[in-house]
Amino acid sequence: xxxxxxxxxxxxxxxxxxxxxxxxxxxxxxxxxxxxxxxxxxxxxxxxxxxxxxxxxxxxxxxxxxxxxxxxxxxxxxxxxxxxxxxxxxxxxxxxxxxxxxxxxxxxxxxxxxxxxxxxxxxxxxxxxxxxxxxxxxxxxxxxxxxxxxxxxxxxxxxxxxxxxxxxxxxxxxxxxxxxxxxxxxxxxxxxxxxxxxxxxxxxxxxxxxxxxxxxxxxxxxxxxxxxxxxxxxxxxxxxxxxxxxxxxxxxxxxxxxxxxxxxxxxxxxxxxxxxxxxxxxxxxxxxxxxxxxxxxxxxxxxxxxxxxxxxxxxxxxxxxxxxxxxxxxxxxxxxxxxxxxxxxxxxxxxxxxxxxxxxxxxxxxxxxxxxxxxxxxxxxxxxxxxxxxxxxxxxxxxxxxxxxxxxxxxxxxxxxxxxxxxxxxxxxxxxxxxxxxxxxxxxxxxxxxxxxxxxxxxxxxxxxxxxxxxxxxxxxxxxxxxxxxxxxxxxxxxxxxxxxxxxxxxxxxxxxxxxxxxxxxxxxxxxxxxxxxxxxxxxxxxxxxxxxxxxxxxxxxxxxxxxxxxxxxxxxxxxx
Numbered sequence: 001x002x003x004x005x006x007x008x009x010x011x012x013x014x015x016x017x018x019x020x021x022x023x024x025x026x027x028x029x030x031x032x033x034x035x036x037x038x039x040x041x042x043x044x045x046x047x048x049x050x051x052x053x054x055x056x057x058x059x060x061x062x063x064x065x066x067x068x069x070x071x072x073x074x075x076x077x078x079x080x081x082x083x084x085x086x087x088x089x090x091x092x093x094x095x096x097x098x099x100x101x102x103x104x105x106x107x108x109x110x111x112x113x114x115x116x117x118x119x120x121x122x123x124x125x126x127x128x129x130x131x132x133x134x135x136x137x138x139x140x141x142x143x144x145x146x147x148x149x150x151x152x153x154x155x156x157x158x159x160x161x162x163x164x165x166x167x168x169x170x171x172x173x174x175x176x177x178x179x180x181x182x183x184x185x186x187x188x189x190x191x192x193x194x195x196x197x198x199x200x201x202x203x204x205x206x207x208x209x210x211x212x213x214x215x216x217x218x219x220x221x222x223x224x225x226x227x228x229x230x231x232x233x234x235x236x237x238x239x240x241x242x243x244x245x246x247x248x249x250x251x252x253x254x255x256x257x258x259x260x261x262x263x264x265x266x267x268x269x270x271x272x273x274x275x276x277x278x279x280x281x282x283x284x285x286x287x288x289x290x291x292x293x294x295x296x297x298x299x300x301x302x303x304x305x306x307x308x309x310x311x312x313x314x315x316x317x318x319x320x321x322x323x324x325x326x327x328x329x330x331x332x333x334x335x336x337x338x339x340x341x342x343x344x345x346x347x348x349x350x351x352x353x354x355x356x357x358x359x360x361x362x363x364x365x366x367x368x369x370x371x372x373x374x375x376x377x378x379x380x381x382x383x384x385x386x387x388x389x390x391x392x393x394x395x396x397x398x399x400x401x402x403x404x405x406x407x408x409x410x411x412x413x414x415x416x417x418x419x420x421x422x423x424x425x426x427x428x429x430x431x432x433x434x435x436x437x438x439x440x441x442x443x444x445x446x447x448x449x450x451x452x453x454x455x456x457x458x459x460x461x462x463x464x465x466x467x468x469x470x471x472x473x474x475x476x477x478x479x480x481x482x483x484x485x486x487x488x489x490x491x492x493x494x495x496x497x498x499x500x501x502x503x504x505x506x507x508x509x510x511x512x513x514x515x516x517x518x519x520x521x522x523x524x525x526x527x528x529x530x531x532x533x534x535x536x537x538x539x540x541x542x543x544x545x546x547x548x549x550x551x552x553x554x555x556x557x558x559x560x561x562x563x564x565x566x567x568x569x570x571x572x573x574x575x576x577x
Contacts, residue, residue: 091137262288498553
């Protein structure tokens with residue numbers, strides 16, 4: 001999305017309170033400047049043509065007047081060509097001599113060279129006054145008018161210019177007064193137009209910026225946004241709304257909301273909004289042919305209400321569409337987080353009483369000889385151990401947060417560490433814990449805490465052992481190096497494929513397909529990987545075994561390099577044990 005267009009900068013030139021502000025690179029100012037330059041050229045051409053006509057018809061005229069007219073035309077043409085892109089600053093100064101100064105000088109020369117009682121060139125002095133009033137400051141405008149006033153008084157006083165001196169002075173005073181009034185009023189109007197233009201430019205910039213920001217927000221907001229008129233025509237729809245409606249994310253608006261029968265609930269909600277004039281809230285279901293139902297929570301508002309001053313434009317209905325599936329997923333995540341915090345607190349409280357029960361049961365077992373009683377104590381011991389493991393799983397989450405936050409990950413040789421962990425794991429039950437080990441990361445080091453790697457690998461191996469088949473090659477552990485140089489660890493077993501519903505929640509806390517499992521093993525694996533910058537995933541893969549190609553479940557860990565980034569917050573980060 002392109003950023004909002006830049007507008008022309010307006011520079012401030014102030015000299016006192018109420019000073020005029022001009023934009024030196026403002027398009028309108030430049031257009032006015034070129035307009036005045038063109039007007040000067042036209043006046044010079046008109047003077048020269050009039051003098052040529054007078055010369056040709058009456059054979060009267062002064063060569064000096066003709067030369068002055070031609071020189072004035074040449075001066076105006078040079079300035080029109082040379083300064084058309086560079087208007088002068090508005091303050092009084094020598095920069096105005098080439099325009100205002102030349103105009104006044106030309107009129108003075110023409111008036112002096114003209115024979116008495118013929119033409120009067122003083123009306124042409126209005127052009128430099130207008131130029132100073134529109135393009136310059138108030139001081140320049142009044143100064144130019146004052147200079148013209150002095151010239152008018154000088155002509156009235158000039159010997160031989162007129163027979164009635166009193167009338168001449170009165171005429172000069174009246175003309176000068178009109179010029180002063182004209183200069184002041186024109187300058188005030190010009191200043192007001194300049195300020196209005198500045199406000200309009202700032203408003204356009206604000207509108208463009210707001211439009212760009214609104215478009216950016218709507219483009220990336222997760223919720224759908226529709227803008228609908230009274231006829232159910234959609235004027236604006238962001239990509240999220242297009243996707244929820246079953247259209248392409250880049251489909252264009254406007255389009256008719258009543259074009260598809262599946263959108264009928266939205267049309268009805270929009271009509272109810274226009275009829276009742278207050279916000280509407282409803283849960284609707286869109287039924288697209290050949291697709292599953294899409295549940296939406298819809299909220300609507302009107303941009304304006306009938307009968308208000310803002311109803312010059314018909315009100316529009318703004319509809320916010322929320323995917324109920326995402327809302328339920330967020331709610332489930334929040335519930336799981338709350339459950340995890342509560343479970344961690346409960347586990348911490350029951351650990352000590354549970355340890356006392358295990359110790360008392362062991363002491364009682366030493367004094368019993370009856371096989372029935374022995375079986376009972378064994379049942380107590382077995383279930384207490386199960387509770388103890390669940391408690392430790394819950395508390396492991398908080399331990400992971402505290403231990404990893406305390407420092408950098410260790411750098412260890414992957415194959416050596418995996419070999420030690422597997423040997424210790426098999427030593428507890430050599431008969432049942434058989435696997436094929438293939439280590440191909442010779443000398444490759446990874447950034448991972450050794451104890452956390454042991455916990456990660458033991459959880460994956462225990463999980464695979466629980467679901468593997470009876471064959472000697474039903475469980476495999478391998479390491480390798482990817483083309484990008486990152487090390488990979490994979491635990492594969494030939495267990496049955498997981499249901500799609502199970503795969504979606506595989507790494508969530510307290511989720512398990514078995515009633516006897518705490519549902520924390522894979523969640524802890526994910527937490528450990530995220531804390532050390534690694535990634536863990538599940539996929540169904542096929543391995544070439546001696547008994548043929550066999551499909552199985554593979555859990556793959558891709559390690560990062562040795563620089564540890566900050567991991568995302570855990571749902572148990574607030575629990576410190």
